[in-house]
Amino acid sequence: MSAAATTENKPAAPAIEKIKVKVDGREIEVPRLIADWSGKLTPTTMIQACELAKTEVPHYCWHPKLPVVGNCRMCLVEFGTPALGPDRKPVLNPDGTPKIAKSPRPAISCATPVSPGMEIYTKTPAVKQMREGVLESLLINHPLDCPICDQAGECKLQEYSVDYGQSASRFVEAKVHKPKAVDLGPRIMLDAERCILCTRCIRFTRDIAGDDALGIINRGSYNTIATFPGAPFDNNYTLNTVDVCPVGALTSKDFRFQMRAWFLKETKSVCTSCATGCNILIGSREEKIYRYTPRDNDAVNASWMCDAGRLNYKWIGRADRLQDVWVRGQKSSWPAAIRELADKLKQAPAGSVAIIASARQTNEELWLLAKLKARLGALSDAIPREGESDKLLVSADRNPNTNGARLTGICFTEMGINLVKIADGIASGKIKTLIVFGENIVKRAVAHDKLRERETISEVVDEHGITAELLGKLDALIVSDILPNETTRLAHFVLPGAAPAEKRGTFTSGKGRVQKFMKAVEAPGVARAEWEFLQELVHHVTGQNNGLTVESLFNQMAREVAAFNGLTWQALGDTGVTVQI
Amino acid sequence: MAITVNRKPLTFWEKLYLPAIAGGLKVTLKHAYSTLIQRKVVTMEYPEQKWTLPTGYRGAPYLVKDQEGSTKCVSCQLCEFVCPPKAIRITPPGNDGRKADRPNAEKMPAEFEINMLRCIFCGFCQEVCPEEAIFLQQDYSLTALSRGELIYNKEKLLSLGGVSPGIQKWKHKLEEAKAQESFPVKV
Numbered sequence: 001m002s003a004a005a006t007t008e009n010k011p012a013a014p015a016i017e018k019i020k021v022k023v024d025g026r027e028i029e030v031p032r033l034i035a036d037w038s039g040k041l042t043p044t045t046m047i048q049a050c051e052l053a054k055t056e057v058p059h060y061c062w063h064p065k066l067p068v069v070g071n072c073r074m075c076l077v078e079f080g081t082p083a084l085g086p087d088r089k090p091v092l093n094p095d096g097t098p099k100i101a102k103s104p105r106p107a108i109s110c111a112t113p114v115s116p117g118m119e120i121y122t123k124t125p126a127v128k129q130m131r132e133g134v135l136e137s138l139l140i141n142h143p144l145d146c147p148i149c150d151q152a153g154e155c156k157l158q159e160y161s162v163d164y165g166q167s168a169s170r171f172v173e174a175k176v177h178k179p180k181a182v183d184l185g186p187r188i189m190l191d192a193e194r195c196i197l198c199t200r201c202i203r204f205t206r207d208i209a210g211d212d213a214l215g216i217i218n219r220g221s222y223n224t225i226a227t228f229p230g231a232p233f234d235n236n237y238t239l240n241t242v243d244v245c246p247v248g249a250l251t252s253k254d255f256r257f258q259m260r261a262w263f264l265k266e267t268k269s270v271c272t273s274c275a276t277g278c279n280i281l282i283g284s285r286e287e288k289i290y291r292y293t294p295r296d297n298d299a300v301n302a303s304w305m306c307d308a309g310r311l312n313y314k315w316i317g318r319a320d321r322l323q324d325v326w327v328r329g330q331k332s333s334w335p336a337a338i339r340e341l342a343d344k345l346k347q348a349p350a351g352s353v354a355i356i357a358s359a360r361q362t363n364e365e366l367w368l369l370a371k372l373k374a375r376l377g378a379l380s381d382a383i384p385r386e387g388e389s390d391k392l393l394v395s396a397d398r399n400p401n402t403n404g405a406r407l408t409g410i411c412f413t414e415m416g417i418n419l420v421k422i423a424d425g426i427a428s429g430k431i432k433t434l435i436v437f438g439e440n441i442v443k444r445a446v447a448h449d450k451l452r453e454r455e456t457i458s459e460v461v462d463e464h465g466i467t468a469e470l471l472g473k474l475d476a477l478i479v480s481d482i483l484p485n486e487t488t489r490l491a492h493f494v495l496p497g498a499a500p501a502e503k504r505g506t507f508t509s510g511k512g513r514v515q516k517f518m519k520a521v522e523a524p525g526v527a528r529a530e531w532e533f534l535q536e537l538v539h540h541v542t543g544q545n546n547g548l549t550v551e552s553l554f555n556q557m558a559r560e561v562a563a564f565n566g567l568t569w570q571a572l573g574d575t576g577v578t579v580q581i
Numbered sequence: 582m583a584i585t586v587n588r589k590p591l592t593f594w595e596k597l598y599l600p601a602i603a604g605g606l607k608v609t610l611k612h613a614y615s616t617l618i619q620r621k622v623v624t625m626e627y628p629e630q631k632w633t634l635p636t637g638y639r640g641a642p643y644l645v646k647d648q649e650g651s652t653k654c655v656s657c658q659l660c661e662f663v664c665p666p667k668a669i670r671i672t673p674p675g676n677d678g679r680k681a682d683r684p685n686a687e688k689m690p691a692e693f694e695i696n697m698l699r700c701i702f703c704g705f706c707q708e709v710c711p712e713e714a715i716f717l718q719q720d721y722s723l724t725a726l727s728r729g730e731l732i733y734n735k736e737k738l739l740s741l742g743g744v745s746p747g748i749q750k751w752k753h754k755l756e757e758a759k760a761q762e763s764f765p766v767k768v
Contacts, residue, residue, distance in 0.1 A: 143754070147657035147711045148688040177758035181687060189676075256676040257688050260658045 016041070022119040023053035030114060037065050037207065043113035046120050047075055050109060055122055058131060058160045060138075060246045061198035062110035065303050067207055070111040072138075072198050074160070076130045077109045078102065082117040090117075106130060131164045139169065141176045141221060142247075143193045151248030153261040157196065176221040184225075185233030187253050187307055188241065192224045195249035201225065201241035208304065209237040209392065225249065236306045236390065243293060243303070254311055255291045259283075264290055267520035268574055272360060272500045273309035274387070275397035275510030279575065280305060282313075282501055282520040289313050289501060289521060297575045300513060306393050313501070315483065316521070322484055322496035323525025334526065337493060338533060342540030344433070344476060350377035354422045354431045356466075357382045357410045358438035359399030361530060362505030363514070364553040366401070366408040367561060368534040368546070369437065373410070375542045379425065381418035382411045383439045384461050395510050400500075403508040403581050407563040416461030423448060423465035432475040437530065438497060440485035441466050480530055496527035503529030504550045506572065508579070514567060515576030516554075634719050639702045641720040642695060643742030644735065645713075647749055651683035652739060653714035656690035660706035660715055668699035669706060685755035693735040697723045713747050 016031040030049045033041040045068070050057045060072035080102035083091040091099040100119050106127065109120070121127065138157065146152045178192035197216065202225070206212045213233045217226045227233045242252045264283035271278040271292065278301035283291045292313055294305040325332045327340065345353065353376040357369050373380045382405045389396035405411045411418070419441075425431035427448065441464070448465040471477055471490050479491035488494050502523040506516045523529070531550060539545055546556045551569040558564040563579050571577065594600060615621045625632065634640070647653050661669045672692035674680075681689035704717050720741070725731045733741070 144750070147655045147659075148686060152657070174757050174761070177754070177761050253676050257656070257673050257678065258675055259673060260662070262662060263658070 019044075019114065019116040021049050021114050021117070023050050023055050024121060024123055025119075026053060028053045037063075037067055046077060046079065046107070046109035046112050046114055046118075049114045050077075050120060050122060057109050057122055058156075058163065059110060060156060060196060061200060063200055063203075063244055065208070066200060066203045066244070068111050069199055069203065070108045072196065073108060073134050074131065074138075075109045076106040076134070077127055078106050078121040078124050079112070080119045080121075081115055128164070131160070132166070135160055135164045136166065136170070138196050139165065140171050141193070142196070143175065145191070145194060145248065148257075149191075149194065149248035150251045150256055150261070151194075151245070155248060156246035178222070178224055184227060184250070185238050187311075188233055188238050189251045189253050189256055190225060191249050191251065194247050195223075195225055196247055197223050197225075198246060200244040200246065201250055204241055204244050205233070205235065205237070209235050209240070211235040211237075214241075236308060236394065237304060237392065239307045239310050240294070240304045252291070259285055259290045265520070267501075267518045268295060269501060269517040269520060270400070270507055270515045271305055271309040271312075272400040272507070273306075273312045273398065275395040275399060275402055276301065276393050277400060277507055277509030277513060277515055277576075278305040278309060278393060279515065280310075284501075284520045287521045289316055295574075299575065299578065300509065300511075300515075301393055304393060306390075308394070316499045316501055318483065320484055321524050321527065322481060322488065322494060323527055324494075324496060325526060326491075326494035328492050334528065334533060337495065338536050338540065341478060341493060342537055345372070345376060345537075345541045348376060348433055351379075352376075352431060353378040353433040353435065354425060355380040355410070355435045356419070356422065356437070356439060356441055357405060359383070359385070359402045359405045359411075359415065360438050360500075361401060361404075362500075362503075363401065363404040363408060363508055363564070364505055364550060364557060365437070365530045365534055366404050366410050367557045368531060368538050368553070369435075370408045370410055371538050371542060371544065371546075372435070372534075378435075379418055379422050379431070380410050381422065382415050383419075383441070383444075384415040386462065397510055400509070401507040403510065403512055404506075407508060407561055407579075407581065408557075414461060416464065419461070419464035419466060420451065423470060426466065426470050426473055429473070433478065434471070434474050434476075435478045436487055436491075437480050438482065440481075440487045442468050442471065442486045442490070480533075482527075495530075495533060496523075496525060498523040498527055498529045502527075503531070505529075505531060506554060506569075508581070509576075511578065512581035513576045513578045514564065514572060516569065516572045628722070634721075638719060638721075639704050639717040641697060641702070641723055641741075642700065642704075642706050642715050642717045642738075643720075643733075644693060644715055644738040645742040645745035646739060647683070648744060648746040649683070649749075649752075650744070652681070652689050652735075653683075653712050653745075653747065654690055654693060655681065655686050655688045655712055655714070656693075657688075657711060659709045659711065663705045663709045665703060665705065666699045666701050668696045668701075670694045670696075683749075684752060685758075686751040690735060693738060695733050695738060697731040697733060698728060713745065716742065716745060718742065 016033050018029045019032050020027055020029055030044050030052050034044045034048055036042040047057050047062060057075045059075040061069055062075060080100040082098040083101035085091045093099050098117055180191050180193060182190040182192060184190040202214045205214050213227050214225055216223050218224050239252055242250045263285045266281045266283055269280050269282045271280050279295040279297040280292045281295050282289055292310045294301060294303055296303050325334055325337045327337050355369055355373050355378050357366055359382045385398040386396060387398045444463050445467040446463040451465045468490060477491045478493040479488050480495035480497045481488050482497050482499055500517060501520045504519050506514050508514050531553060535546060547553050554569040558567040567577060644654055656671055656673050658671050661671045671690050674688060674691045678691050706715050707717050
């Protein structure tokens with residue numbers, strides 16, 4: 001990889017001293033300090049050392065991205081430290097190895113720092129017994145709800161019950177019953193009986209989301225998670241508590257009783273709701289998307305994503321999706337439409353074509369459009385999409401690939417400034433053909449004279465003078481979109497495209513991270529990934545063959561676009577690479 | 582890799598064939614004698630006559646109701662998961678779907694379909710069911726005029742399945758929870 005492409009923009013962290021510990025008799029080196037949930041360096045704990053040694057220690061309340069509380073006691077382990085003599089020197093065994101003084105009591109591995117020479121024992125009979133005891137006590141009041149519980153299949157209590165549980169309960173008394181199906185907020189349902197009081201949700205919403213909305217009320221067995229009376233749990237990050245909940249106490253209303261977790265095919269993808277580009281897993285079954293869940297990427301979104309992005313998938317399965325190729329109101333086929341378009345574009349005089357792309361398209365698609373632009377001498381731009389940012393993940397730029405549009409040369413630093421020029425070109429009759437990808441350009445259209453009255457550019461970039469009447473002047477309006485809108489209704493050529501979940505490609509996030517996403521479901525009808533037919537169109541118009549697969553397109557783009565130099569599809573990995581923007 | 586199976590060569594007696602034909606004829610004549618002369622019937626006039634099925638016979642799987650007439654199935658979809666020929670298809674109710682028709686269990690299937698053409702009567706669904714809601718029953722002769730008719734929906738499966746009394750765990754849980762709403766003070 002070249003020097004331009006680095007995985008991290010931050011300067012290299014200072015070297016951290018390594019210490020040697022033994023996990024179950026196997027010696028490993030661990031750093032003395034590890035970044036905690038807030039990024040601060042804190043002493044490495046035994047559970048982290050075990051994780052580095054690939055030894056699993058069961059746990060409920062500990063989460064690598066949350067503050068440590070140590071209340072579930074599931075991660076108890078035994079340990080020993082080198083014994084010191086009266087002279088404060090290590091006592092040696094006859095064979096010269098340091099004598100280990102085993103601690104008489106176990107310790108919770110999530111909150112006990114490691115020290116040099118420490119030995120951690122996770123497989124002793126005592127540890128096994130402790131785990132069994134903790135689990136049995138957690139199961140005392142836990143209801144046998146598994147058949148109707150949404151967490152079943154991805155439940156830590158189920159998993160550890162298989163490992164350390166008993167087949168029958170010794171508890172003969174009546175279980176304590178707590179409220180079920182409690183409406184905690186607009187997106188969250190609480191089943192208080194299932195809660196094991198690990199407080200992960202409380203810590204998440206207090207320390208990560210910054211909304212101290214949850215707490216524990218009542219005493220003893222009646223402990224219950226609750227919000228303040230009358231204050232709904234409704235910040236933009238509530239659904240992350242469903243992810244961190246190790247049991248089925250907090251469930252997503254959106255996913256509740258929709259599909260069992262084990263049926264879902266999980267596809268690595270990227271959220272497209274804003275420029276942050278949170279890494280996600282798309283859970284789908286039989287070409288239907290059921291949920292988005294965040295995927296760990298410390299360089300982008302840690303383990304979280306916002307609720308708005310998470311729930312922004314329902315439009316993909318809408319029944320009114322564009323499913324057919326239309327040429328001047330007649331149903332057509334891909335080969336015929338592409339051939340006709342290619343002939344038309346080849347004969348178009350320079351400057352008579354304009355391209356309005358979308359910053360929701362992938363890098364490869366924008367790059368292919370930029371090739372058309374270069375061949376046709378076309379004006380091009382994309383439509384900006386602004387919103388409000390927050391301090392955690394939501395970015396003000398609501399386009400997932402603004403940087404991709406800039407780096408491939410589709411738009412300039414200020415997106416949208418060419419729209420007025422394009423409108424002028426259509427009005428004067430210079431521009432005869434307009435290619436529109438994935439945007440309803442008529443939506444924010446403002447009458448031309450009114451647009452002129454505005455003073456600064458940034459006010460008008462959102463609005464533009466491309467009205468429906470103006471589009472009527474065009475010889476050819478070529479539109480590719482996913483859902484029908486006014487622009488597709490006016491179009492002479494309608495090319496049905498695919499949603500990001502239905503194709504592969506890459507986005508460049510607001511911070512310049514190039515991330516790839518995979519295909520989860522099939523596009524409906526004859527709808528195709530835009531890069532597929534753009535690649536054909538570019539081949540017909542320019543004669544260039546850039547490759548037939550998304551991998552070869554990306555690799556070719558990386559060779560040609562300066563910002564992506566040195567990247568390869570393979571080297572992007574699952575978590576992407578940051579480029580200079 | 583091809584595996585060579587060693588076959589014993591035929592003896593001279595076997596190569597003659599005629600003894601084998603005579604042996605076959607002997608069996609035929611024996612049966613002819615017992616049915617035509619002795620009038621011993623070895624077949625059954627199906628479908629007018631039907632045989633008695635042994636207990637544990639694995640016929641078509643149907644959904645059952647509890648003693649109060651409520652659907653037992655809670656749409657956990659384990660049978661759908663375990664079904665080897667993928668004959669079962671369950672539509673979960675969703676959050677805003679119809680609530681279960683028995684108290685306390687929050688979930689019941691919006692739709693439950695078994696494709697009887699696919700079903701291989703293995704009984705895994707009955708074995709895996711945590712609610713004892715599906716049983717392989719005695720029906721073996723499933724006929725229809727179209728493939729579609731042999732996809733039995735929830736209504737049909739419930740009406741064919743009948744009642745199977747059980748422990749009604751959800752009901753008891755609710756009773757237990759109700760009892761805890763007030764603390765009985767014993768003097």
